[in-house]
Amino acid sequence: MNDSETRSTRLQKRRRSSVGTRETPVKSQKTSPKALIVDNGAYSIKIGYAEDSEPKVIPNCIMKAKSERKRLFVGQQIEECRDCSGLYYLLPCERGYITRWEVQKPVWDHVFSKNVFPIEDNPVILTQPLFNFKSIQDCIDEIFFEEYEVSSLFRCSPSDLTYLNYAKHKQTKNDACLVVDTGFSFTHVVPYVLGNKFLRGIRRINVGGKLLTNHLKDIISYRQYNVMEETYVINQVKEDTCYVSKDIKKDLVKAAEPYKLNSIVRNYVLPDFNLIRRGFIQENVKTELNDEDNNYQILRLNNERFIVPEILFHPSDIGIKSMGIAEAIVDSICSCPQDQRQLLARNIILNGGNCKFPGFKERLYADLRSLLPVDWPVKLYLPEDPITYPWKGGGKQELALPINEDDNKMEVEEENDEMDESSNNLSMAAEDVDSEKGVNKRGRRTKVIEEENVQTQNTVENEYNIFDDSEIFPFDVSSYL
Amino acid sequence: MPLKGAPRGSNRIKDNEKRRVIDDSQRKRRQRKFMELLESDNYHEDPHADLVMSKKVPKFDNSLEQRTSRNKKKERTVDYYQFKYRKNFQQLVEDNRAEAELRNCPSYMDVQCKESQLPQRRFCAVCGFLGPYSCLSCGTRYCSLKCMGTHMDTRCLKWAS
Numbered sequence A: 001m002n003d004s005e006t007r008s009t010r011l012q013k014r015r016r017s018s019v020g021t022r023e024t025p026v027k028s029q030k031t032s033p034k035a036l037i038v039d040n041g042a043y044s045i046k047i048g049y050a051e052d053s054e055p056k057v058i059p060n061c062i063m064k065a066k067s068e069r070k071r072l073f074v075g076q077q078i079e080e081c082r083d084c085s086g087l088y089y090l091l092p093c094e095r096g097y098i099t100r101w102e103v104q105k106p107v108w109d110h111v112f113s114k115n116v117f118p119i120e121d122n123p124v125i126l127t128q129p130l131f132n133f134k135s136i137q138d139c140i141d142e143i144f145f146e147e148y149e150v151s152s153l154f155r156c157s158p159s160d161l162t163y164l165n166y167a168k169h170k171q172t173k174n175d176a177c178l179v180v181d182t183g184f185s186f187t188h189v190v191p192y193v194l195g196n197k198f199l200r201g202i203r204r205i206n207v208g209g210k211l212l213t214n215h216l217k218d219i220i221s222y223r224q225y226n227v228m229e230e231t232y233v234i235n236q237v238k239e240d241t242c243y244v245s246k247d248i249k250k251d252l253v254k255a256a257e258p259y260k261l262n263s264i265v266r267n268y269v270l271p272d273f274n275l276i277r278r279g280f281i282q283e284n285v286k287t288e289l290n291d292e293d294n295n296y297q298i299l300r301l302n303n304e305r306f307i308v309p310e311i312l313f314h315p316s317d318i319g320i321k322s323m324g325i326a327e328a329i330v331d332s333i334c335s336c337p338q339d340q341r342q343l344l345a346r347n348i349i350l351n352g353g354n355c356k357f358p359g360f361k362e363r364l365y366a367d368l369r370s371l372l373p374v375d376w377p378v379k380l381y382l383p384e385d386p387i388t389y390p391w392k393g394g395g396k397q398e399l400a401l402p403i404n405e406d407d408n409k410m411e412v413e414e415e416n417d418e419m420d421e422s423s424n425n426l427s428m429a430a431e432d433v434d435s436e437k438g439v440n441k442r443g444r445r446t447k448v449i450e451e452e453n454v455q456t457q458n459t460v461e462n463e464y465n466i467f468d469d470s471e472i473f474p475f476d477v478s479s480y481l
Numbered sequence B: 001m002p003l004k005g006a007p008r009g010s011n012r013i014k015d016n017e018k019r020r021v022i023d024d025s026q027r028k029r030r031q032r033k034f035m036e037l038l039e040s041d042n043y044h045e046d047p048h049a050d051l052v053m054s055k056k057v058p059k060f061d062n063s064l065e066q067r068t069s070r071n072k073k074k075e076r077t078v079d080y081y082q083f084k085y086r087k088n089f090q091q092l093v094e095d096n097r098a099e100a101e102l103r104n105c106p107s108y109m110d111v112q113c114k115e116s117q118l119p120q121r122r123f124c125a126v127c128g129f130l131g132p133y134s135c136l137s138c139g140t141r142y143c144s145l146k147c148m149g150t151h152m153d154t155r156c157l158k159w160a161s
């Protein structure tokens, strides 16, 4: 297929192939196939079938080890690697967006292979980053429809799934909520208002776990040993030792104490991939490194423990001219319809690996408290596992969650409906609609919600587009900053 | 895990160079290089680079064959997608901006956070504690004579050129 072909001929082809290649009509099947939910993060893929209680978390990369020159490690195969020192990463994404298909495609081939998570007739729910670029969407569609021959594909952002999961949790779909997703590549703040994303309220901070790990590598390399090649190990050091400070000035004072009195400092035993497979914090912090310790390589982490995650709250600490996470939330809330703002402030959901730093939620709460008006209640919701929370929103139950009984009825009736027709409709739908509005290819059951969403989206946008910015701001934001 | 002993880059800078002052545009370039560093996937060469030209390049474990009930004819090489869809990040952002403008909705660039209104905090680049002083040559923050010395000996003008 070359570039000169129009989209419509391609669409026809796609439709023909989805009808023509199916040997047994889906109609004859008694149970509809379970959906395969794929939260395709730039660092890890969270994947599982709709009825699984937990997804499997698979690294979204290909790795090369110094010690094993005869093979590559794709995804979770890295567990078979004996020596992870100097691991070389081939990552599919650039700033969170897939640009290296030579990496993403083999990882997907592996992930969807027979012994991992095969796609048979399963509808696929695949996450993509917010504002995913069009040519990336086209490539995803081509791979899934033409090559993997999926019956239907629904692309949405991880925050959409989070929203659905939260709506289920709250038993309502109309409440506004604000999703904070702080992952590997960046941090997003996404407000949901009247059942859909409020596009003009979305904010992105170009700080994520990758930058934090690289920064930690840089300062350790400058202050102690050269660990620039040890991404795998230093990422674990970050996960094991870093935390978000409640009060950075106080913690800096504590960290400046001599080691005997210092409650911040930790000695971290680095793995040697012989006796020690994973690094760990040395239990009783020794005041002096003695001869015994020569058996291990030890890193000493002091103010690094909290200075590194601080970048999420103050990107300007390392010269990034951007608001931090609390400011971004306030800015996002203030750009939303006035009558929704207080509601947003008390429905904030925290997602992504960076939320796992101890103290993250408490600090964010304190910062928001100081930035928002005193009479606004602020509530943060940190799920038990902020990494798999979006995936869990993709489950059948959540996606099929309608608000009223009519929709429920519709869902039951259409449960065993034939797929051919709907996949045609869906291919078509995908060409016509804006994926940013959360509408896309997917089985009929979710289409119900999608159509509703389009409507709400239009209402919201129309209703509020007539205001200019000055009218939406009820109070001078800068006075709170 | 093999670690190389010495901290990175400790080539002493000659006295006359110490007094060189780098201007604003050089400082910005230095900051940009630093940001690129923080975005890098790897800081070392591909350990299998020497295998690339030979037949020893490891192959994927035939995962394609393991896929069931799929039409083999439809399989495409990775090069096909890479060739057809490869765009650099700047192109993607530009396309997105143009498209968003047509539809009058926010684009990737529009949702990027504006500059912070909070006061800038200053940390010593050497030890990480508060750094009230700044280097006359390059503007890097430091906290004490000791840290200033270390800075001068190591990174001061290292990334300036």
Ligand SMILES: [Zn+2]
Binding pocket: B124, B125, B126, B127, B128, B129, B142, B143, B144, B147
């Ligand atoms: Zn210092």
Ligand SMILES: [Zn+2]
Binding pocket: B135, B136, B137, B138, B139, B140, B151, B152, B155, B156, B157
């Ligand atoms: Zn300097």
